Structure formats: C-alpha cells, structure tokens
Amino acid sequence: MSVPEGQPIIDTMIGFPMRDPKRTYAHITRQTKDAESRQDLTMPAGYMFKDVPGHEDPPADPVAVTLAEMDRHGITVGLVGVGGEDGRRAVREHPDRFAGCLHVDPNKGMDAVREIVAAHAEHGIRAVDVFPAGTFPQVAINDKKMYPIYAKCVELDLPIFVCAGVPGPRVRLEPQRVEYLDEVMFDFPELTLVTRHGCEPWTDLAVKLMLKWPGLHYSTSAFAPRYYPREIVDYANSRGADKIIYAGYFPMGLTLDRIMTELPGVPFKDSVWPKFLHDNAARVLRLG
Numbered sequence: 001m002s003v004p005e006g007q008p009i010i011d012t013m014i015g016f017p018m019r020d021p022k023r024t025y026a027h028i029t030r031q032t033k034d035a036e037s038r039q040d041l042t043m044p045a046g047y048m049f050k051d052v053p054g055h056e057d058p059p060a061d062p063v064a065v066t067l068a069e070m071d072r073h074g075i076t077v078g079l080v081g082v083g084g085e086d087g088r089r090a091v092r093e094h095p096d097r098f099a100g101c102l103h104v105d106p107n108k109g110m111d112a113v114r115e116i117v118a119a120h121a122e123h124g125i126r127a128v129d130v131f132p133a134g135t136f137p138q139v140a141i142n143d144k145k146m147y148p149i150y151a152k153c154v155e156l157d158l159p160i161f162v163c164a165g166v167p168g169p170r171v172r173l174e175p176q177r178v179e180y181l182d183e184v185m186f187d188f189p190e191l192t193l194v195t196r197h198g199c200e201p202w203t204d205l206a207v208k209l210m211l212k213w214p215g216l217h218y219s220t221s222a223f224a225p226r227y228y229p230r231e232i233v234d235y236a237n238s239r240g241a242d243k244i245i246y247a248g249y250f251p252m253g254l255t256l257d258r259i260m261t262e263l264p265g266v267p268f269k270d271s272v273w274p275k276f277l278h279d280n281a282a283r284v285l286r287l288g
Contacts, residue, residue, distance in 0.1 A: 003273055007278065014079065116156070217280070
C-alpha cells in the first residue's frame with residue numbers, strides 16, 4: 001500500500017506565492033475580532049500549521065515558482081484561482097498545467113452568477129469555489145443566496161468546491177455545518193459538490209452523505225497527510241474510492257515537500273492511489 005512510482009497527480013488546491021498577504025486575506029480579517037488573527041499577516045489560520053511557507057519578498061514570477069514545485073513533485077495539473085492576475089496568466093500561458101477555478105461571493109446575487117458565466121467564457125474555468133464562513137456577511141452552505149450559484153454550476157456542468165466543517169480562521173462555524181449539504185444535494189441532485197478543509201468534527205456524517213448522494217465528494221485540502229481523518233481513509237478503502245480527491249494547500253499553509261514526504265504513510269489500498277491522486281479529479285474537472 002504505497003504511492004505508485006511515477007503516478008501523475010492533480011492538485012485541486014494550489015496557489016502562488018503571495019505578493020500582498022494582507023490584501024489576500026482581507027475578506028477574512030475584516031470579520032475576525034481577536035488581535036492575533038488581525039496581526040498575523042501570513043495567514044488567518046496560521047496557529048493551526050507548523051512551518052507555514054513564507055510570503056516575504058515574493059519572487060518576480062510566482063507562477064514560475066509554483067510550476068517548478070509542481071515539476072519537482074510530479075503534479076501534472078493544478079487547480080488555481082483566476083481572481084488574480086497570476087492565476088489568469090497561469091491558465092492562459094500553461095493551459096496543460098493549470099485549470100482555472102473562480103471564487104465567488106454569494107452576497108453579490110446575480111452579479112456572482114454573471115462572474116461565473118464570464119470566467120467560463122473568458123478563462124475556461126473548470127470549477128467554482130465558495131468559503132461560506134469567510135463570506136461577509138456569512139452565507140451558509142444551504143442559504144438560498146447560494147442557490148443561483150448551484151444552479152449555474154449545474155447548467156455549465158461545473159463542480160463547486162465548498163468549505164465544510166469548523167473553519168480554521170476564528171470566524172463562526174455555523175455556515176459550514178456538514179448537515180447542510182444534505183439539503184443542497186436534495187435540491188440539486190445533478191450538482192457535483194466537493195467539500196474542502198476536512199468536514200471536522202462531522203467526518204462520519206460526511207461519509208454517510210457521500211454514500212447517499214452520488215454527486216457529493218471530499219477533498220483533502222489543508223490537511224497534512226498524517227492527519228487525514230481515519231473515517232475518510234477507511235471510506236476510500238471500501239466504498240468511497242471514487243469520492244475522495246487529493247488537494248494540497250501550497251503555499252497557503254503547507255509545503256509540497258511536507259505533503260509528499262508524509263503521503264506514503266497514508267494506508268490507502270494500492271487500487272485507491274490512482275483514483276485519489278488523479279482519476280477522480282480528472283473526472284470531476286472534466287480534464288479528459
């Protein structure tokens with residue numbers, strides 16, 4: 001039970017060294033109230049991670065840095081945000097290596113829907129993502145403000161990545177209660193939804209809901225491999241081999257060196273590794 005040598009990897013959460021972390025995380029820090037969150041400009045959830053990659057003196061070409069890291073670790077494709085110029089340039093100049101994802105704010109109403117349509121037409125995005133606890137005002141997973149976004153994702157055949165479970169930043173957890181996924185999948189049975197950031201402490205419930213809803217998936221973003229929840233590993237090794245998708249967290253909170261060093265210690269069955277590291281993401285993102 002080890003990572004197959006030469007196994008290609010699709011990373012469904014990767015980014016670029018930040019030019020301005022304070023500005024990048026302003027959508028979170030504007031609603032936090034504790035002093036530590038506001039003062040830590042590296043990342044608002046930095047207290048949860050060891051050896052957070054530094055963002056001081058960003059390189060002249062952040063895209064080149066990430067691409068070099070991907071090459072070192074066998075990552076063939078990275079899903080990146082296209083909200084900033086680095087992401088848009090990466091998708092434009094390296095379409096075989098980067099797939100675009102649009103972060104949306106459901107508080108924008110129909111403007112958010114129009115942004116999805118425009119990004120799909122202009123940048124060929126492969127996914128949409130939402131951070132419910134990070135919106136301001138917060139918008140829950142099952143809030144009706146989310147429904148036009150879900151509907152447009154179904155119409156355009158785009159998966160949506162949604163953070164679920166207790167958030168790392170010191171903001172209210174209520175919008176990300178895992179049981180809310182049940183209502184969404186009931187109302188949008190054609191939707192492909194991939195959770196991000198663990199679903200803790202409701203991973204058992206997440207597994208139960210994945211068994212129930214064909215379109216519901218789980219990604220391992222923001223977790224070092226040694227901390228992958230036992231319930232998720234067990235599910236992947238049994239009935240959920242097609243539902244669990246690899247995601248890293250570089251450079252936000254984890255280095256790829258750490259992730260790839262710890263990955264062989266995850267007790268996945270041999271048959272699970274290709275699906276986890278590549279095939280499931282390729283299917284969900286329509287990468288062929």
